[in-house]
Amino acid sequence: MASNRTRNQDQILQTLQSLNREIAAQELYIYLQENGHKVGLATVYRSLDVLKQQGEIQVRTLESGISMYSSIQRDRHHLNCVKCGKAEIMDECPLHDLEQKLSPGANFKVFYHTLEFYGLCYSCQASEAEDDHSPCTESSVKPVNSGASHPSSPQSCC
Numbered sequence: 001m002a003s004n005r006t007r008n009q010d011q012i013l014q015t016l017q018s019l020n021r022e023i024a025a026q027e028l029y030i031y032l033q034e035n036g037h038k039v040g041l042a043t044v045y046r047s048l049d050v051l052k053q054q055g056e057i058q059v060r061t062l063e064s065g066i067s068m069y070s071s072i073q074r075d076r077h078h079l080n081c082v083k084c085g086k087a088e089i090m091d092e093c094p095l096h097d098l099e100q101k102l103s104p105g106a107n108f109k110v111f112y113h114t115l116e117f118y119g120l121c122y123s124c125q126a127s128e129a130e131d132d133h134s135p136c137t138e139s140s141v142k143p144v145n146s147g148a149s150h151p152s153s154p155q156s157c158c
């Protein structure tokens, strides 16, 4: 496909497409070095930014703040465990229909979307159940103000 991409940008796009997984910029930089592509880290960042704006790649930001880049063909969503940090991949995308509805309007050209779920994974749910005998402190909290400060509120005024 003819494009105004630089050789480095093409290289990075091809790498992301062939990797078929998410990768952080740092990791991608190391990967390129190991595979004989002499690209500076700043160039990797800049290229990723250009490719993102061209709608060729997508970005997902982890809770740690690290941006994970991947080829746009990947339409995957994650179920993130807030306890152990494990991320499971959803089998299908529930947003395809919605994206289709948005597209014909052309007021906004959709490149990709993100959707993340947070909760407890199967094994963490199991360990939660084992801890069940721990008392729930939330429900035993009594209201500090018992309401004794208003013996008889004078409602009439004027």
Ligand SMILES: [Zn+2]
Residues within 6 Å of the ligand: 081, 082, 083, 084, 085, 086, 120, 121, 122, 123, 124, 125
């Ligand atoms: Zn978990």
Ligand SMILES: [Zn+2]
Residues within 6 Å of the ligand: 075, 076, 077, 093, 094, 095, 096, 113, 115
């Ligand atoms: Zn999706």
